[in-house]
Amino acid sequence: MPFLGEYRHKLDEKNRIAIPAKFREGLGESFVVCRAPKEHCLFLYSFSEWENVAENIKQHSKTEKERNMQRRALAGASTVDMDKSGRITLSKELCGFASLDGDIVSYGANNRIEIWNAEKWDAMLEEDFFCDEDEELEIQY
Numbered sequence: 001m002p003f004l005g006e007y008r009h010k011l012d013e014k015n016r017i018a019i020p021a022k023f024r025e026g027l028g029e030s031f032v033v034c035r036a037p038k039e040h041c042l043f044l045y046s047f048s049e050w051e052n053v054a055e056n057i058k059q060h061s062k063t064e065k066e067r068n069m070q071r072r073a074l075a076g077a078s079t080v081d082m083d084k085s086g087r088i089t090l091s092k093e094l095c096g097f098a099s100l101d102g103d104i105v106s107y108g109a110n111n112r113i114e115i116w117n118a119e120k121w122d123a124m125l126e127e128d129f130f131c132d133e134d135e136e137l138e139i140q141y
Contacts, residue, residue, distance in 0.1 A: 001026050003108030008118060011100045016087045019044075020106055023113055024086055033090065033115075034077035035097050037069045040120065042090070042098050044113040052111075 007020040019027065023044075032050040036043050045053055057073065060066045076097065080088040090100065103118035116124075 002110045003113050004110075005108045007106045009104060009106065010102060011090075011095065011104050015090045015092065015095050015100075017090065017100075017104060017106075017115065018085065018087050019082060019113075021086065023106065023108065024082065027082075027113070030079055030081045032077060033080050033088070033094065034073050035075070035094065036114065037073045039114075040098055041117075042094055042100075042115040044115065045111075049111050 003023055003026055005020070005022060007022075009018055009020075011017050027044060027046050031047060032045045034043050034045070057070050061070050076091070076094050078091065078094075080090075082088055095101070098115060099117040099120060100115065101117070105116045105118050105121040107114045107116065107121070
């Protein structure tokens with residue numbers, strides 16, 4: 001089941017966030033949180049999806065650039081457990097990396113969930129992120 005949708009909520013003073021109910025079943029009670037490799041947000045993966053991601057990372061560690069991306073993604077990766085209220089606690093380091101400090105956005109990105117600072121999310125969506133006319137993307141919809 002893909003993760004879909006955008007949910008707005010808050011990071012509390014103990015660095016806890018509530019996982020939206022629609023995402024909980026797909027993640028399970030425990031799952032992996034890590035830094036995004038290219039953006040300043042966090043990725044959440046179920047254990048089964050994390051196995052795919054970890055294998056992909058392992059297969060792409062031949063160049064220095066690939067190893068640096070690997071280090072960035074894996075350095076802060078950890079297993080988190082949801083409490084009975086559907087919340088997880090994030091480390092200070094991960095919150096700092098993603099600038100999480102109040103209003104946040106959880107976004108379902110098909111095989112993962114992304115956690116963003118709400119202001120950065122809104123600014124990113126307002127940017128003109130469409131390609132130049134001569135630039136082609138592989139993604140089509």
